[in-house]
Amino acid sequence: MPKWVLGSPLILFAAIFVAYPVYQGIQTGFYGLSLQNPETLFTGLDNFGTVLTDPGFLAAAKFTVLFAVAVTVVETVLGFGLALLVNRDFPGxxxxxxMLLVPIMVAPALLGVMFRLLLNGDIGLVPAVLRTVGLDVSLFAPNTVVQLLVLLDILQWTPFAFLIMYAGLQSFPTDVLEAAQVDGAGRLRILRSIIAPIMKPIIFAALFLRLIDALRTFDVIYVLTAGGPGTKTTTMSIYIYKTAFESGQFGLAAAASTIVMLVLLPFVPLFVRRIANPDGKAR
Amino acid sequence: MRFLHGAVRPLLVYLFLAWCLAPILWLVSTSLKSDVQAFSPTPVWVFTPQWGNYLNAWQEGGMSQAMLISTTVATASSVAGVICGVPLAYLVTQVWPTESKASGRVTLLILLLTTLPPILGLTPMFRTLYAAQLSQTIAGITLIHAFYAVLLAFLIFRSFLVGFPREIREAGLVDGIGEWRILGRCVIPNLVGPMFATLVLALIQSWNEFLYALILTNGATQTVPVRVSGFLSFVGTNWSNLTAAGVIGTLPIVVFALLTRKYMARGLTFGGVK
Structure with a gap:
């Protein structure tokens, strides 16, 4: 049997799931296709112009990036701190x-449902507790909703960042630490000059993985706020989803997808070089 | 950092754990309350468990159907992922040297597909499946999940096979046995652990997937997360039934996750962390 048969799943999958959809996705962007107007009418670059000048698109892009960067940084820092804390025996x-694996395993959509219950203004536990201490705030109000979503993302994904960095700490060369201690280095000094540099690749891995995942956030926010109030918490995923499947503007959604893809593509090799080569060779 | 000694360290760690688990515990407790208690504006802490909520969610709530569909979709797609992922990782690490251009290109392509947000594929995938008359069918959503399972499986198997000695394959070729035999007799026996772990991780990934399932299924083919979030509008949010459905839908996944703790870090980072 020829060698390429080993790769046939790839060829098959690439054809069904990559080549054709990519072709169709890009092509759709050039047509005025929508549920209201099912005839395919060539409109050239009109869709791209419409998307790029749509304040909703730009706001979604801005919110997505800010949200992703905020949660990524906080989760990585918290996860690292926690990994240092746990890197020693303690009871249980x-x-x-x-137990720490549980939040990662719960479906994000279900987590959204869960938070809707916990934060519900009428029957939720959190508002009830806040009321007893005299704070009668609506958590989904425009001035608190973003912080709330950041907090919830931290709650779900810090364990993930922690697990990666804890795994990294496990393979940490302990003789280096012992040598430093013998030389009389203080704890902060050890953290800054030894642990941080050696852990750098792992920290980067956690940062990148969290960033990639945070940039695609959909489930929790969609279930919790559906992008509202107004469009305040509309991520790029929610924007494209709504454009395609609520407004039925397939052409616009395809154009927006193409633009996002073009923006993200240059960053992928960065990701590949940083973490995807466990053997450490850049290519 | 001296204050972190003694009892403070475990205390901090457990506080963090409590913060992560509190919402889930509240979900479980609500699932056992009566409707009146679930709707109480002041939290109810003491109550007699209402197991009937689970029966309601299972029967009228359609969870029995959703569980069956999710099990089918997740099993089929993760098995497909492992079956396609093993030979692919073998090709890229053993047949082609890891340093070769071809190997690097395939790996880059797969990482590219893993990295890009799934939303970008939603519209084209929807139209592709629609054209193939697979939209709103179990086969359609299984295909999509299988695609993501192959990506995951490839990256995990690759990370395990990168260090696998290529001499074994060369010796096999000299002895005149073919690639598939080498794969089956020499490589796969060494991959049993990772294969099991990949299977479970792909199961979890498919079970929890929401975006594609939301668009590509209808009332007759809904998977668990879509079904559960559907409670929010369909039943006028019956919280006790909704939470019971949530617990039913989550329990199998948590059990599975605990089975593969060992491989979790490696699987979650696509093999990027050993």
Whole structure:
């Protein structure tokens, strides 16, 4: 049997899921296709112009980037701190690890539902507790909703950042630490001059993975606020989803997708070089 | 950092854990309350468990159907992912040297597909499946999930096979046995652990996937997350039934996750962290 048969799943999948959809996605962007207007009418670059001048698109892009950067930084820092804390025996360590996996495993959509219950203004636990201490605030009000979503993302994904960095700390060369201690280096000094530099690739891995994931956030926010109030919490995913499947503007959605893809593509090799080569060779 | 000694360290760690688990515990407790207690404006802490909520969610709430569909979709797609991922990772690490251009290109393509947000594929995928008359069918959503399973499987298997000695394959070729035999007799026996882990991670990924499932399924083919979030509008948000449905839909995944703790870090980072 020829060699290429080993790669046939790739060829098949590439054809079905990559080549054709990419072709169709880009092509659709040049047509005025929508549910209201199902005839395909060539409109050239009109869709791209419409999307790029749509304040909703630009606001979604801005919100997505700000949200993603904020949660990524906080989660990585918290995860690193936690990994340092846990990197020593304490009672119930095994149970701790087991339980920590639970938030990562719960479907984000379900987590959204869960938060809707917890934060519900009438029957939720959190507003009830806040009321007893005299704080009668609506958590979904425009001035608190963004912070709220950031907080919820941190709650769900810090364990993920933690797990990556804890795994990294496990393979940490302990003899280096011992040598430093013998030389009389203080704890902060060890953290800054030894642990941080050695852990740098792992920290980058956590940062990149969280960033990639945060940039595509859809489930929790869609279930929780559906992008509102107004369009305040509309991420890029929600924007494209709504354009295509609520307004039925397939042409516009395809154009927006193409633009986002073109913006993101240059960053991928960066990701590849940083973390995807466990053997450490750049190519 | 001296204050972190003694009892303070475990205390901090457990506080963090409590913060992460509190919402889930509240979900479980609500699922056992009566409607009146679930709707109470002041939190109810003491109550007799209402197991009937689970029966309601299972029967009238359609969770029995959603669980069956999710099980089918997740099993089929993750098995497909592992079956396609193993030979592909073998090709890219053993047949072609890891340093070769071809190997690098395939890996880059797969990382590209893993990195780009799935939303970008939603419109074209919807139209492609629609044209193939697979939209709103179990087969359609299984295909999409299988695609993501192959990406995950490839990256995990690649990370395990990168260090696998290529001499074994060369010796096999000298002895005149073909690539598939080498794969089956020499490589796969060494991949049993990772294969199991990949299977479970792909199962979890498919089980929890929401975006594609939301668009590509209808009332008769809804997967668990779509079904559960559907409670929000369909039943006028019956919180006790909704939360019971949520617990039903999450329990199998949590059990699966605990089975593969060992491989979690490697799987979650697509093999990027050993």
């Amino acid at each position: 360590k095994k149970v701790f690890f087991t």
